[in-house]
Amino acid sequence: MNNAPPVSSPRNPAAPLLIVISAPSGGGKTTLCHQLLAKHAEMSRAVTCTTRQPRPGEKEGVDYYFLDAPAFARRAEAGDLLEFATVYNHQYGTPKTEVLARLRQGWDVLLNIDVQGAASIAAAASQDAELSGALVTVFLTPATVAELDTRLRKRGTDAEEVVQRRLGLARQEIAQRARFQYLIISTTIEEDLRRMEAIIEAERMRQFRAIPVV
Numbered sequence: 001m002n003n004a005p006p007v008s009s010p011r012n013p014a015a016p017l018l019i020v021i022s023a024p025s026g027g028g029k030t031t032l033c034h035q036l037l038a039k040h041a042e043m044s045r046a047v048t049c050t051t052r053q054p055r056p057g058e059k060e061g062v063d064y065y066f067l068d069a070p071a072f073a074r075r076a077e078a079g080d081l082l083e084f085a086t087v088y089n090h091q092y093g094t095p096k097t098e099v100l101a102r103l104r105q106g107w108d109v110l111l112n113i114d115v116q117g118a119a120s121i122a123a124a125a126s127q128d129a130e131l132s133g134a135l136v137t138v139f140l141t142p143a144t145v146a147e148l149d150t151r152l153r154k155r156g157t158d159a160e161e162v163v164q165r166r167l168g169l170a171r172q173e174i175a176q177r178a179r180f181q182y183l184i185i186s187t188t189i190e191e192d193l194r195r196m197e198a199i200i201e202a203e204r205m206r207q208f209r210a211i212p213v214v
Helices: 029-039 069-077 096-104 115-125 129-134 145-155 160-174 189-204
Strands: 018-022 043-045 081-087 090-095 108-112 135-141 182-185
Touching (some): 018 115, 029 108, 069 090, 081 096, 090 096, 129 135, 135 189, 145 160
Parallel strands (some): 018 135, 043 108
């Protein structure tokens, strides 16, 4: 899917948001992000970079920026990656230049990211007024670990040891929920989306983001 910003003008160019959504595995963040992108034309995901090879159908600058390991390391050392991590022997990162370019064009930027990545972005924003003024962080989780366990098992794709490992990590991630500005207790897809949209609308009305009344 091409998630590049559309050609038309964004709805609210004066106060674009950098929306970071985190959740434990099975918490529903990927579904929520897909719902937001499908419904809100003024919103786009940031194109991240990776050292893995392109899969069939993937396009440079649309799905990812595909870099070799030395090029990725240079960007990390230069401070251009707001966060980065190694997953299955490949590196992934979010370029600061990519995020800022979209914000400056007036687009809301959506990041679906883990708790560690969210903490890295919040730390970077604390040193950058432009990022800080746009940042909105949200943690999404079911009400209980037992419910999360049920969701993971419904997938039917993971062995028991994988489920237990995911639940162990989930407990650690849930323990960090207080670091986020907002907490959504996940119920249904529709209700999760409604609550997320309420957060976005509230953030648009913050005084420091308001368009001056003349």
